[in-house]
Amino acid sequence: MSKEAVITVDSLVKKYGDLAAVNGVSFTVNRGEVFSFVGPNGAGKTTTVEILVCLRNLTAGKAKVLGFDVSDRKGQQQIRKRVGVLPQDFNTFDLLTVKENLSYYKKMYDGGMDINELIRLVDLEDKTKTLYKNLSGGLKKRLAIAIALVNDPEVIFLDEPTTGLDPKARRDVWDLIEGLRQQEKTIFLTTHYMDEAEVLSDRVVIISYGKIIADGTPSELILKHGGKTTLIVEEGGTEAHNILRKKFPDSKLENNDVLVPINNKSDLPEAVMTLNGNKTKFAELIVRRPNLEDVFLNLTGKKIVDGELS
Amino acid sequence: MGGALRVWFRSKHTLFWTFAFPLLLMLLFGAIFSVSEDPSFDLYVQNQDIIGGDPSPFSATFVDMLNETPVLNIKMVDPAENTAEYIDEKGVERLLLIPEGFHQSCLTSNASIVLKMVPVEVDTSSATVRGIVEQIVEIFNTVTTGESPPEVVKIESESLVSENYRFIDFFVPGLIGMTLMTTGIFGAIGWNTRNRELGILKKLATTPLSKLEWIIGVVLFELVMCAVSTVVILTVGVLVFDLRVLPNIYSIILIAAGAITFPGIGMVIARFVKETDSADAAANAVSFPMMFLSGSFFPLEMMPEFLREIAKVLPLTYLNNGLRDSMVYGNASSALYNTAIVLAVGIVFIIIGSLITNWRED
Numbered sequence: 001m002s003k004e005a006v007i008t009v010d011s012l013v014k015k016y017g018d019l020a021a022v023n024g025v026s027f028t029v030n031r032g033e034v035f036s037f038v039g040p041n042g043a044g045k046t047t048t049v050e051i052l053v054c055l056r057n058l059t060a061g062k063a064k065v066l067g068f069d070v071s072d073r074k075g076q077q078q079i080r081k082r083v084g085v086l087p088q089d090f091n092t093f094d095l096l097t098v099k100e101n102l103s104y105y106k107k108m109y110d111g112g113m114d115i116n117e118l119i120r121l122v123d124l125e126d127k128t129k130t131l132y133k134n135l136s137g138g139l140k141k142r143l144a145i146a147i148a149l150v151n152d153p154e155v156i157f158l159d160e161p162t163t164g165l166d167p168k169a170r171r172d173v174w175d176l177i178e179g180l181r182q183q184e185k186t187i188f189l190t191t192h193y194m195d196e197a198e199v200l201s202d203r204v205v206i207i208s209y210g211k212i213i214a215d216g217t218p219s220e221l222i223l224k225h226g227g228k229t230t231l232i233v234e235e236g237g238t239e240a241h242n243i244l245r246k247k248f249p250d251s252k253l254e255n256n257d258v259l260v261p262i263n264n265k266s267d268l269p270e271a272v273m274t275l276n277g278n279k280t281k282f283a284e285l286i287v288r289r290p291n292l293e294d295v296f297l298n299l300t301g302k303k304i305v306d307g308e309l310s
Numbered sequence: 311m312g313g314a315l316r317v318w319f320r321s322k323h324t325l326f327w328t329f330a331f332p333l334l335l336m337l338l339f340g341a342i343f344s345v346s347e348d349p350s351f352d353l354y355v356q357n358q359d360i361i362g363g364d365p366s367p368f369s370a371t372f373v374d375m376l377n378e379t380p381v382l383n384i385k386m387v388d389p390a391e392n393t394a395e396y397i398d399e400k401g402v403e404r405l406l407l408i409p410e411g412f413h414q415s416c417l418t419s420n421a422s423i424v425l426k427m428v429p430v431e432v433d434t435s436s437a438t439v440r441g442i443v444e445q446i447v448e449i450f451n452t453v454t455t456g457e458s459p460p461e462v463v464k465i466e467s468e469s470l471v472s473e474n475y476r477f478i479d480f481f482v483p484g485l486i487g488m489t490l491m492t493t494g495i496f497g498a499i500g501w502n503t504r505n506r507e508l509g510i511l512k513k514l515a516t517t518p519l520s521k522l523e524w525i526i527g528v529v530l531f532e533l534v535m536c537a538v539s540t541v542v543i544l545t546v547g548v549l550v551f552d553l554r555v556l557p558n559i560y561s562i563i564l565i566a567a568g569a570i571t572f573p574g575i576g577m578v579i580a581r582f583v584k585e586t587d588s589a590d591a592a593a594n595a596v597s598f599p600m601m602f603l604s605g606s607f608f609p610l611e612m613m614p615e616f617l618r619e620i621a622k623v624l625p626l627t628y629l630n631n632g633l634r635d636s637m638v639y640g641n642a643s644s645a646l647y648n649t650a651i652v653l654a655v656g657i658v659f660i661i662i663g664s665l666i667t668n669w670r671e672d
Contacts, residue, residue: 053516077518085516090509108517147513 138169226290494572571656
C-alpha cells in the first residue's frame with residue numbers, strides 16, 4: 001500500500017465562541033487506507049469532517065485534502081470535485097427512484113462512475129425503479145453511499161454511515177465499505193461504534209472533547225491500551241472464585257461471573273485445569289480478548305453507549 | 311397533544327411565523343378598512359376651451375368646482391397635449407376633457423364634457439368618480455342657470471378600453487399575477503426548506519455546484535411551474551368562460567420576468583426559515599400582504615396614502631399593472647416599463663439570495 005498522504009491535518013482548531021469543538025487536532029490519512037475517526041457524540045468528529053470537505057471554516061491550524069488547502073477558494077473547488085461525501089443524517093429525494101437520484105447528483109460533476117455500474121456496486125439492481133421513500137433503512141444508506149461515489153472520488157468521507165441501522169443493515173454497509181477498501185479507495189469514516197472501527201479500519205484515531213487521545217492501527221491500540229485477555233467463568237459464583245483466586249489473585253467476581261486475567265500463555269490451560277480438577281460448576285467458559293471499547297474505557301474511564309458517554 | 315404543543319412552542323421560527331402572519335394580516339386589513347381619511351381619486355383634467363390664452367370663464371368655473379371637491383385629486387393636463395398619447399404614456403385611468411367651445415355651448419345650454427375612464431369591471435372606483443362628477447355638473451347647472459335648470463352640460467362617457475371585455479377578462483391578468491407570486495414564493499421557500507431539512511443542501515454544498523447555480527436552478531424550475539399554471543388558467547378561461555384577453559409578446563415577457571422574480575424573493579426569505587413547519591407560514595406572511603396591497607383585489611385609491619406608498623415598492627403592483635396594460639389596454643410602452651421594474655427587482659433578489667443563502671455552515 002502506498003504511503004502517500006491524502007489528508008494532512010495540523011493543529012486544527014474550530015471554536016464556537018469560547019467553546020473549542022476541535023482543539024488542536026493533528027493527523028494524516030494515507031492513500032488507500034480506511035481511516036476511522038472514533039468518539040462519542042459531540043467529540044468533534046463531524047466538525048472535523050465538515051472542515052475537510054469545505055462545509056465549515058476552521059478557526060486555526062491547517063488542513064489539506066489531496067494537497068489542496070481547505071481554506072483556499074480554488075483549493076475548495078478542487079476538493080469538491082475529487083472527494084465524495086456522505087453527510088451525517090443525509091436523506092435524498094423521496095419521490096425519485098434509485099436511478100433518478102443517482103443521475104441527479106451525477107449531473108453536479110464532469111464525468112464520474114457509470115450509474116448502472118454504481119447500482120451493481122451497491123447491490124441495488126433490483127431496486128433501480130423503486131422510490132427512495134419505499135426503500136428500507138439499510139437500502140437507503142446503501143443508496144446514500146452510492147451517491148457519495150457518483151464522481152468516482154479519490155477520498156470518500158462517510159460520516160456515521162451506520163447510525164440508526166439494524167444489525168443486518170449495519171453488516172451490509174460494512175460489506176460495502178470492505179468492497180471499497182478492496183478497490184483501494186481512501187475512506188475517512190466517522191463512527192461511535194468501536195466494533196465498526198475495529199472491523200473496518202486500517203487506522204483509528206480516537207477523539208474525545210475535541211482532542212485526539214489515541215492514534216494507531218486497531219491492534220496497536222488494543223495492545224497498548226486495551227488491557228489483558230480475560231477468561232470469563234460464567235455463573236462460577238463464589239465457589240469458582242475462591243478456587244481460582246488461590247492461583248490467580250487478580251481474579252474478580254462480577255455478577256456471579258468470575259473474571260480471570262490471562263497474563264501469559266500458560267495461564268489459560270492452568271485455569272481450566274484448576275476448574276476441572278476441583279469439579280467446579282459453571283455455565284460456560286469464554287475467552288474475551290480486549291477491543292477498542294476497552295481502549296476507550298481505559299483511556300477515558302468511560303464507555304460509549306448509543307453514541308453518548310456513560 | 312402536549313408533545314405537539316411543546317414541539318411547536320420550541321420551534322422559534324414556527325412560533326415567529328405563526329404569529330407574524332395573522333398579526334400582519336390584522337395590521338394590514340385594519341389599516342385598509344379603518345382609515346379615517348376619505349379616499350381621494352386622481353382625475354386628470356384637460357381644458358381645451360381657451361380664449362385669448364386663458365381658460366374660458368365657464369370652463370374655469372367648472373375646474374374650480376372640481377378642485378374644491380376634496381375627494382378628487384385634480385391633475386391638469388396641458389391643452390396642447392395629444393389626449394390619446396398622454397393617456398397611453400402616463401397610464402391614465404380617468405380623464406375629464408373640457409372641449410373647445412365649452413363656454414359658448416353653455417350659453418346655448420348645449421355643452422358637454424367627456425369623461426374617459428376604465429370600465430367599472432376594471433376599477434370599481436370609476437363608478438364613484440362618475441357619481442361625483444355628475445353631482446358637480448348638477449351644481450354647475452344650477453349655479454349657471456338658476457334653480458330649475460335645463461341640462462346645460464351633459465356628460466359623455468368614453469371607455470379607455472377599446473374591446474368589449476367582461477369581468478373575467480379584467481380579472482384574469484390579476485389572477486395570473488397572483489399565481490406567479492404564490493407559485494414562486496411558496497415553491498422556492500418550500501423547496502429550499504425541505505431540502506435543507508433532508509440534508510440535501512448540505513450534500514450539494516460538498517459538490518462543485520455553486521450557490522448561484524442552485525438558486526438559478528430553483529428559479530428556472532419555478533419558471534416552468536409558472537408557465538404551466540398560466541397555460542392552465544388561460545385554457546380554462548378560454549374553454550369555460552370564453553376568455554377574450556390572451557397574452558401577447560409583452561405579457562409573455564412580463565410573465566417570464568415575474569416567474570423569476572418571485573422565486574428570487576422566495577430564496578431570500580428561505581434563508582431565514584429553518585423548519586419545514588414554518589415554511590408555509592413564512593410564505594403566507596409575505597405573499598398575502600403583497601396580494602392585497604398590490605391592487606389585485608382592492609383599488610389602491612381605497613387605501614390610505616401610506617399603504618399606497620408601500621404598494622409602489624411591491625413588485626406585484628408592477629406585475630399586475632403591466633399585465634393589465636399589455637393584455638387589456640394594449641399599452642406596450644407601459645407594459646415594458648413595468649416589465650423592466652419587475653425584472654430588475656428579480657435580478658436584485660437573485661443576487662441577494664446567492665449572497666446570503668446559508669450554503670456552507672458557519
